[in-house]
Amino acid sequence: MENKKLFVDYFVDSVFVEKFNESLRECLSKIQQRTMAKYCSPENAQRLKHGVDFSNPAAPQVFNGGVETHATHFEISLESIIAHDVSALENCFISFQKEMGEQFIRMVYSTISKACDQSGNVVDANKSGSLSLAFLEMLEKLEFCIDKNGVVSFPDIHLGTDAFNEFTKEMQEATPEFNELLESVKGRKIAEAQEREILRKSKFARYGDSSI
């Protein structure tokens, strides 16, 4: 009889439990996807069905940051459940978002940093003399992105709070000569992007108009 008490349930609907937990997993997944979408467009997210290694056989120069595992766990006490503490749900979501989000962001910056180290796309702000000069040097090293419709997008700038405040102040106090130089660099970079895009499209057998 004592053993039996350990293995019995009282009005437990296991199918309901499974479906509820599935909806909870979906909720958490959506939270994670929202976080990821701030740094990476959903259209750029790729899915692996098997294995973990990946490569670009036709573009071996592309940096491969590998696959990481991100994990978090959340505890809810039995006391909270029987006290019907619904705030535990919200706390779970907040904790999950924070933990998983931090891991993702750390991965993004770490991967970009490694890629830049590998390609040499690094600027030392101290050596440049100031943030604004370092910024100019960065623009020189960068290639602006251009999509297939010819729309050029400028690079996103990610700064810590202090660096952001300092950078903003410097840019506001920049001389007209500096601004002119900045515009000149931007203009050149845009033109380079457009030229690259023309070159890229020329690699196709044909580009534009008609279909099968």
Add this chain to the structure above:
Amino acid sequence: MRILLAIGCNAYEHADSLYSAEDDARRIFNALLKPEIGQFDPECSLLLESPTIEQVRLALRKTLFDNSDIENFTFFFAGHGGVSSGSFHMWLRDTGQKTQSMTALSLGELFRFLNETSPRQSNIIIDACQSGGLVSDLGVILKPELIGDVGTPALTLIATSAQNQNSGETSAGGIGTNAILDCIEGRDFVQDSASVLDLVEIGRRVSKKIEPYGQNAIVWGLNLYGPPSFCRNPRFETDPNTSLRGLIHHWPADIDVAIKDNYNEIWDVYGVLDRQWNATQFITLVGAILRPCRENGLALVGCAERLAVTFSAKAMQATDVYRSPLVSAGVAVCLLPSLGTSEIDAGAEFLICKLVDEIVAVNELLISSMKENKYCLLPKDGGGFVELYQLPLRISKILAWAGATYICAQDSTKEKAKLQFIEIFRFALEHYSGSIIAVSDSQASSWEVILTAAMMLELNDEAEHLVCLVFKSILTCEGNLSKFDIPPEKALVYLLSRQRGDYSNASDLIERPIETLSVLLRAAKALNLDSVLDDYLWEIDGLRFACYRPTSYANYSYINMEGGFNEYWEVGFDVFRIDDFIGSWTLSLLEDRDLVYKLSLVGSLLLEDRVPWFCLDAFLSESS
């Protein structure tokens, strides 16, 4: 020889008439003479309605004494009866109460006839009042010189009432006779595990059934030996779960831990197999059941074959004719990791042959339907808008399994499978070209197999037609194919997004990257269509496509494969023409007679998240 003497007496010169006795005898007579029920000899069996004692004695002489080598003699009586002077008497038309010993048929007299003629098995059924009183006469037959030795007759008796009870009749017939006929004709369940019913088990069932009517039917079995032989069992194997119960019962005891550990899952999968199919669930279950057998090749093969037979039997109850072949395929694929020994290879070949035979039969049915009705690929019930999603998938599966059957067929069925594939392929191209489109990336493996079979058969025109149709559909949707595991309830969202060309609400339903394009571009190269398709690659500028290359194709039965490599390409980044892709493609080569080739091909069609790249690679290798 099986002989029946049925007597029903309604009319009496010295007793009250009955209403249903003659009808009871007639119904028993008609039922037991049917070949599908009793198989009693119609020439030698007799039916008597309200006979006199002399007529009965004459009938007994004719049936018992004029025939030799009687395997089964069955005597049925419905009418008045009673115990008198230490014996049970069956009353006939001219029976008088004070002259029963002369004018009624006593059971003792019948026993003496049976003693003299010794049919191997005698059955006596009496539906009369006080028929349980026949116990008084058992002393006639219970003699060591008559029974007990080898070959001495066996005797079964049913009396539909106790010695001190009456037997009732209704307008529908005698209560006892009705109960017996219900068992014989399948309206009442006795058992379903044997093909023949024994009168003893019928008697026990009848006894329980007529108790509420105040009758206590009694059955005796004397000197019984050998298998039951009264009548066929109409309920034999009608329980749809019979084959699984048999499987579990006869599973080798030393490896039955797998059955015990998966008992609930086995019944869950088996129970819905005629209505639902989930390849992942089925292969996972079969893999778990076979795991303890993997050390012993013969045990593995034997158990695999039993599983295939058992689950196929249930699958054949499905309206979807592909269900049973998919079951065979699922079991066969589970042998992949263990290939390499002669017994397992032989077992795998056997299951592949079974699969091929099943698909050939399905193809025959399909071709026959196609000739009568061009809409035969649409479902018989339901359907409608859901077909805008399901039909393209169905067409690719039908063609793929037909192609796989040709590829995997042995020489004896190769030609037939070939002709079937050609006919089905051409029919689909002619009547369903609008639905030969890529909707889901799950179709990638199907396209690979279809194009391989077509190219093996030098159906290059048809293969080119298919490549162009599928490629065009990819251009139309800009490569936004649905995930292979899209939930059914999301298919409508995907369809609407595809129709509107706006996938912002369906981003999580789109497969990225896709493997379908990897299949098509290689097929285009093999068919020398690359320069044609190159002109249109700009329309999918930015589309990423991929290939998962396993460490071994013997892993193609695992639900999740570890190791291996995921390779990616992007149109407009590292691929501008098909040659850019082919130039960086690593060929996978397997012999098409190889068991790994066949089973991994089958596995890819079942699980739909992997492609048998070696199929088209054989043609790329020839041309390179």
